[in-house]
Amino acid sequence: MIPANPGYAASFKKTNKNMGNLLPVIAWDDEGHALVLDEDEGQLVRASRFSNFDGVTYDANHYIGAIHAPGWKIRWPKNERQPEDIVDPLIGWAIRADGTGIPLALDVDGFIEPVSSQFDPEIIRP
Structure with a gap:
């Protein structure tokens, strides 16, 4: 696992269940996938695990x-x-x-x- 530099965020599309949002990328796994915090599970998971994942962006306003x-x-x-x-x-x-x-x-x-x-x-x- 590689710690992420500040400012990278996983983007999620709006769905019926949520408004769409950005989550900070905490780290990158050994295969280069963005990891975010899954608050329900209390652990880091691949952002792509969520069906509304839309990609990684650089949030310069962070x-x-x-x-x-x-x-x-x-x-x-x-x-x-x-x-x-x-x-x-x-x-x-x-x-x-x-x-x-x-x-x-x-x-x-x-x-x-x-x-x-x-x-x-x-x-x-x-």
Whole structure:
């Protein structure tokens, strides 16, 4: 068995019983088949064992880690609901399987979330 690199996922088609989804490939067997976790059996099984298996894909949006962002800030520009710019600390960066980083901030309820570019924020370096 060969451990899989982060970002590979087994794709499954939608059926009457499920919505279709992606499962992380945990490893490759000695013959090169993708292995996924079968939660009911509590063990790794070939993804192709399932009738709705559709292949293996690379999920570049898969997060593989996060790092702290000391001193980094984010400026939210004023808009129709916000009369002045707001500057908040950037709390970290989420790292994707493809090596890109996504800035993380706190939402109004104190939960961590990726920064959306739809509000045209400015990232301020330390």
